[in-house]
Amino acid sequence: MKSFMTFVLIAYCFVIIAFGAWDNLVYRDDNNVMEISERLNVPNTVTAVYLQSRVYDTLFEIILFTMVAMAVALMLKSEPVHEHNNQTIDNSTSVYGSLVGVLSLTAFCFVVLNGHLSPGGGFAGGVILASGISLYAITSGFSGVNRQYERMKAGLIEGVSFVIIISSMTFAAVFPEVFQQLNQKQSFGALFSGGIIPMLNVLIGLKVYAASWKMVGEFVARRGPL
Amino acid sequence: MISQVISYTSFFAVAIGIFGVITSRNLIRKIISLGICETGTTLFFVGVSAATGTFAPVVPATGMAAVAFSDPVPQAVIITGIVINFSILCLLLVFTIMLMNRYHTVDAKTIERILDKEE
Numbered sequence: 001m002k003s004f005m006t007f008v009l010i011a012y013c014f015v016i017i018a019f020g021a022w023d024n025l026v027y028r029d030d031n032n033v034m035e036i037s038e039r040l041n042v043p044n045t046v047t048a049v050y051l052q053s054r055v056y057d058t059l060f061e062i063i064l065f066t067m068v069a070m071a072v073a074l075m076l077k078s079e080p081v082h083e084h085n086n087q088t089i090d091n092s093t094s095v096y097g098s099l100v101g102v103l104s105l106t107a108f109c110f111v112v113l114n115g116h117l118s119p120g121g122g123f124a125g126g127v128i129l130a131s132g133i134s135l136y137a138i139t140s141g142f143s144g145v146n147r148q149y150e151r152m153k154a155g156l157i158e159g160v161s162f163v164i165i166i167s168s169m170t171f172a173a174v175f176p177e178v179f180q181q182l183n184q185k186q187s188f189g190a191l192f193s194g195g196i197i198p199m200l201n202v203l204i205g206l207k208v209y210a211a212s213w214k215m216v217g218e219f220v221a222r223r224g225p226l
Numbered sequence: 227m228i229s230q231v232i233s234y235t236s237f238f239a240v241a242i243g244i245f246g247v248i249t250s251r252n253l254i255r256k257i258i259s260l261g262i263c264e265t266g267t268t269l270f271f272v273g274v275s276a277a278t279g280t281f282a283p284v285v286p287a288t289g290m291a292a293v294a295f296s297d298p299v300p301q302a303v304i305i306t307g308i309v310i311n312f313s314i315l316c317l318l319l320v321f322t323i324m325l326m327n328r329y330h331t332v333d334a335k336t337i338e339r340i341l342d343k344e345e
Contacts, residue, residue, distance in 0.1 A: 043284050119282055
């Protein structure tokens with residue numbers, strides 16, 4: 001009965017919102033895709049907006065992501081670690097898992113480097129790589145992947161890319177004309193026509209991969225009675 | 227038209243998410259409902275972006291036909307929203323793990339009862 005009352009109340013509120021919005025939602029008929037694309041000389045306008053026009057937004061987003069990764073690691077430090085030595089590994093599944101891992105690495109390189117030419121970008125690339133590596137870890141053992149993570153010094157890479165991202169994004173937010181002039185020197189649609197956008201995409205991709213893999217690793221290590 | 231359909235579907239998704247957050251007792255279910263609610267928010271921005279057209283806002287390098295591109299600005303704004311949703315879900319899962327290790331249950335009512343007894 002109580003849940004039914006809640007349902008009625010919420011449905012009532014949202015019906016009011018929806019019918020109130022029916023006349024008031026104003027949709028514009030024009031947009032500024034061509035203008036943005038011509039001014040910044042970048043085909044993918046979404047990437048152009050979030051890495052050049054609204055770069056301050058992305059800057060604080062990166063800071064927030066780093067803080068969350070640190071907070072997850074810190075808060076879970078006091079919780080007991082579950083020993084997962086008894087993971088069952090099937091050999092044929094392991095082979096296919098590593099194949100998917102390599103394919104996801106290739107997709108990461110393409111999506112990140114062509115982020116300003118085709119749909120994609122740093123966040124999408126990082127998530128692709130992290131899910132491919134997670135699949136590899138599920139099929140071939142988490143301890144091996146964690147050892148690989150330590151050996152690649154992914155934490156160090158993450159920190160260095162964070163510093164470079166912060167400094168270059170602050171520079172881009174303060175002096176936007178410098179990078180726009182940098183873009184105009186290249187021909188439209190070339191790989192280096194993005195100025196610092198491909199570099200930022202690669203760094204953001206590595207950072208998102210390292211942070212999300214760290215979080216997944218923490219969650220898996222403390223998964224409790226599963 | 228498609229933009230309005232997407233927008234009203236997103237209202238529906240947010241309503242379902244809030245209903246789940248309020249009525250379910252299981253903490254994991256609450257978190258999943260919050261995820262549905264956040265996805266509804268993302269969908270609303272997609273609907274606003276589709277108002278001017280439904281083509282991806284990527285200008286082809288070879289010539290330019292008159293195409294109804296979707297608006298790139300809401301799509302660029304909602305990337306921030308997606309990352310914040312992800313962060314909130316991660317932190318809530320961490321708190322759930324801590325509660326689970328302490329009280330050995332994910333039922334909100336049971337945890338409240340145990341807390342009342344402790345006082």
